[in-house]
Amino acid sequence: xxxxxxxxxxxxxxxxxxxxxxxxxxxxxxxxxxxxxxxxxxxxxxxxxxxxxxxxxxxxxxxxxxxxxxxxxxxxxxxxxxxxxxxxxxxxxxxxxxxxxxxxxxxxxxxxxxxxxxxxxxxxxxxxxxxxxxxxxxxxxxxxxxxxxxxxxxxxxxxxxxxxxxxxxxxxxxxxxxxxxxxxxxxxxxxxxxxxxxxxxxxxxxxxxxxxxxxxxxxxxxxxxxxxxxxxxxxxxxxxxxxxxxxxxxxxxxxxxxxxxxxxxxxxxxxxxxxxxxxxxxxxxxxxxxxxxxxxxxxxxxxxxxxxxxxxxxxxxxxxxxxxxxxxxxxxxxxxxxxxxxxxxxxxxxxxxxxxxxxxxxxxxxxxxxxxxxxxxxxxxxxxxxxxxxxxxxxxxxxxxxxxxx
Amino acid sequence: xxxxxxxxxxxxxxxxxxxxxxxxxxxxxxxxxxxxxxxxxxxxxxxxxxxxxxxxxxxxxxxxxxxxxxxxxxxxxxxxxxxxxxxxxxxxxxxxxxxxxxxxxxxxxxxxxxxxxxxxxxxxxxxxxxxxxxxxxxxxxxxxxxxxxxxxxxxxxxxxxxxxxxxxxxxxxxxxxxxxxxxxxxxxxxxxxxxxxxxxxxxxxxxxxxxxxxxxxxxxxxxxxxxxxxxxxxxxxxxxxxxxxxxxxxxxxxxxxxxxxxxxxxxxxxxxxxxxxxxxxxxxxxxxxxxxxxxxxxxxxxxxxxxxxxxxxxxxxxxxxxxxxxxxxxxxxxxxxxxxxxxxxxxxxxxxxxxxxxxxxxxxxxxxxxxxxxxxxxxxxxxxxxxxxxxxxxxxxxxxxxxxxx
Numbered sequence: 185x186x187x188x189x190x191x192x193x194x195x196x197x198x199x200x201x202x203x204x205x206x207x208x209x210x211x212x213x214x215x216x217x218x219x220x221x222x223x224x225x226x227x228x229x230x231x232x233x234x235x236x237x238x239x240x241x242x243x244x245x246x247x248x249x250x251x252x253x254x255x256x257x258x259x260x261x262x263x264x265x266x267x268x269x270x271x272x273x274x275x276x277x278x279x280x281x282x283x284x285x286x287x288x289x290x291x292x293x294x295x296x297x298x299x300x301x302x303x304x305x306x307x308x309x310x311x312x313x314x315x316x317x318x319x320x321x322x323x324x325x326x327x328x329x330x331x332x333x334x335x336x337x338x339x340x341x342x343x344x345x346x347x348x349x350x351x352x353x354x355x356x357x358x359x360x361x362x363x364x365x366x367x368x369x370x371x372x373x374x375x376x377x378x379x380x381x382x383x384x385x386x387x388x389x390x391x392x393x394x395x396x397x398x399x400x401x402x403x404x405x406x407x408x409x410x411x412x413x414x415x416x417x418x419x420x421x422x423x424x425x426x427x428x429x430x431x432x433x434x435x436x437x438x439x440x441x442x443x444x445x446x447x448x449x450x451x452x453x454x455x456x457x458x459x460x461x462x463x464x465x466x467x468x469x470x471x472x473x474x475x476x477x478x479x480x481x482x483x484x485x486x487x488x489x490x491x492x493x494x495x496x497x498x499x500x501x502x503x504x505x506x507x508x509x510x511x512x513x514x515x516x517x518x519x520x521x522x523x524x525x526x527x528x529x530x531x532x533x534x535x536x537x538x539x540x541x542x543x544x545x546x547x548x549x550x551x552x553x554x555x556x557x558x559x560x561x562x563x564x565x566x567x568x569x570x571x572x573x574x575x576x577x578x579x580x581x582x583x584x585x586x587x588x589x590x
Numbered sequence: 591x592x593x594x595x596x597x598x599x600x601x602x603x604x605x606x607x608x609x610x611x612x613x614x615x616x617x618x619x620x621x622x623x624x625x626x627x628x629x630x631x632x633x634x635x636x637x638x639x640x641x642x643x644x645x646x647x648x649x650x651x652x653x654x655x656x657x658x659x660x661x662x663x664x665x666x667x668x669x670x671x672x673x674x675x676x677x678x679x680x681x682x683x684x685x686x687x688x689x690x691x692x693x694x695x696x697x698x699x700x701x702x703x704x705x706x707x708x709x710x711x712x713x714x715x716x717x718x719x720x721x722x723x724x725x726x727x728x729x730x731x732x733x734x735x736x737x738x739x740x741x742x743x744x745x746x747x748x749x750x751x752x753x754x755x756x757x758x759x760x761x762x763x764x765x766x767x768x769x770x771x772x773x774x775x776x777x778x779x780x781x782x783x784x785x786x787x788x789x790x791x792x793x794x795x796x797x798x799x800x801x802x803x804x805x806x807x808x809x810x811x812x813x814x815x816x817x818x819x820x821x822x823x824x825x826x827x828x829x830x831x832x833x834x835x836x837x838x839x840x841x842x843x844x845x846x847x848x849x850x851x852x853x854x855x856x857x858x859x860x861x862x863x864x865x866x867x868x869x870x871x872x873x874x875x876x877x878x879x880x881x882x883x884x885x886x887x888x889x890x891x892x893x894x895x896x897x898x899x900x901x902x903x904x905x906x907x908x909x910x911x912x913x914x915x916x917x918x919x920x921x922x923x924x925x926x927x928x929x930x931x932x933x934x935x936x937x938x939x940x941x942x943x944x945x946x947x948x949x950x951x952x953x954x955x956x957x958x959x960x961x962x963x964x965x966x967x968x969x970x971x972x973x974x975x976x977x978x979x980x981x982x983x984x985x986x987x988x989x990x991x992x993x994x995x996x
Contacts, residue, residue, distance in 0.1 A: 239816075242816075259816060260812060260815075261812055263669055264815060265671075267673075268815065268816070308902065309900045312666060312902040312946045314667055314668065314944065347668060347669060347934070348667070349667050349934075406666060406667055407667070408667055408671055409664075409669055409670060409674065410648075410665060494715045494716070496714065496715065496717065527719055528719075528720035528722075528755075529720070529722055529936075529941075531935040531937070532935055535935075
């Protein structure tokens, strides 16, 4: 499996393959075998150039490759505006030149009966579909782990609900004669140019998902009504609804149907549910499908003390692979629960829903929590599942907020 | 009815009430009794300061108060991104200072049993709802009138599909004891500071809609997930789903339930369906509810010559007051029609739907047209309804495009 990048990528930006060069390229933690980068305090850092168009007031810049949406910035309009959407890149962002001629970008499609390279221009003629889905980093909620795992200490803002447009992967496969016999995975490979002198497997962004995920997957060129920004994987991104962010390969250079999972380190050792104190290995569960989760976005402690009286407690809830059936809200830290009202449009099972509970809060301190249930009856758990890297935190207790009414 | 503006509005920007001062303020055409402003050529003008955050590549700047979305910029993701959304202001945009403390903005609510002023902060505690709707300028499509009516020559881009969040007007009315007896209209008044020395009725933005429109109306503080930008009526806008843009009052300063229509000139003489050559007067129909309409956004002539083969013909369709039931597409200028596929989420009856028809186009010239039907069986007409100001153009023939395949 090779990852030839478009010729337009300037190679002068590449660094020699030494440890210090890797560190300079922000790859040190990868080289050390951890899928996370060093935890940075949420101080006010400037937006990196490729994301300079983001709304600085609405985000927290953790590092040049990790930007989080502020909890108070999530509105109540379902879709997360692009200029507030989180960023988490596993490799340094490619140069702007790769979006200069978007339609010329090519993806190699393999593991089909008639493999070939396809340009975005050709893909656009093959089909058109949209999907609205929650895009969420595997480590969203890591900041609530008392064990302080290494990696970005995201709280709730490494997630957003986004509309993608592109061609269904199943249409592409069909046009190329169908998936070859015996294939069990859909494997996407990022088109980033890799540092020279390093085994590509140690750094390449390549992830495999079960073959059935292709049914709802897109090769997407548009996000929220605009060509996908470079920061979010433009010109072309593999969209795998219901799967955590890392499985949605940016700058996709190869889409392969394969009989085995990728042997890239990000697949074999990264993004694995390792026991506390342990290291990732291929025997452990891979971080892929998301599960039911919700959180409150208002009121929040950072809004200051509230006046006594009526509040509209609101937040978002999603089921990962399944639609949300309902959301309960507690104003007493989880002792009692009331059914919240779902508001706004239902944009399909992969999207999140907004919920609202109207409550009258007297003077005092109130711990507000939300708990979602999906269409299969799965209930958001009270406790996180402990794991070394701080993945998949859907604990309602961790996501509760305490507000003061004075 | 008075329109007291918040004290924070700097009055130094106001001009004396002479004709030349009105002209300088962009109000000349209003003073002359026409609801339109002078037609400006679609040359590349700079974005005005209050809209400097718009995507300059995606819009056409007609004037400092009229900005159109480029037809080719409408994506296929249902929601129109805020940075591409059209702008049409009837008065010069208020200063940024009015959005410095959004929650402090106040609206006077009258024509209820317990009239009072409410701040945005208070409104936010009273209820929360969202609505997705097509926002469309009454004059969208004016550019297709051969009579070249005065006013901005919009083609398709004085429209967008937008998500609003706010409090339902019915919740506000209920909290204030209900609508007073005998009221027949909901009348919204813009909070702009008016030029001194002129009869306010000649310039004030004040519109009445039938009382029943309050059922789905919002007092909204959020658009597409962010506080409503100043350019779009923040801090608070009256949203009347299904009604043309002018009825959705920006910077709303007063919401009144009234027994008569407003006597403001913009209501009595502006936005009336006048016969060709005639002038607006209160006996003529007011431009209010939108009707069924659609247009194609790709492929377009400006994309250049197409290669022979498959294309995905796509566009948007909406029913105004009713959901879209279906869309037909013609590739032969309306001689024959095929049912298009509706794609993407259905965001409610006031939103537009995306449609796609896959077609194989041989070499030659092809006129592509779309024709929508709403849930009531109303079919988008072939011909526009002639009127002096070029309002309400929903003609499918006018909106057809001719592409070349070579």
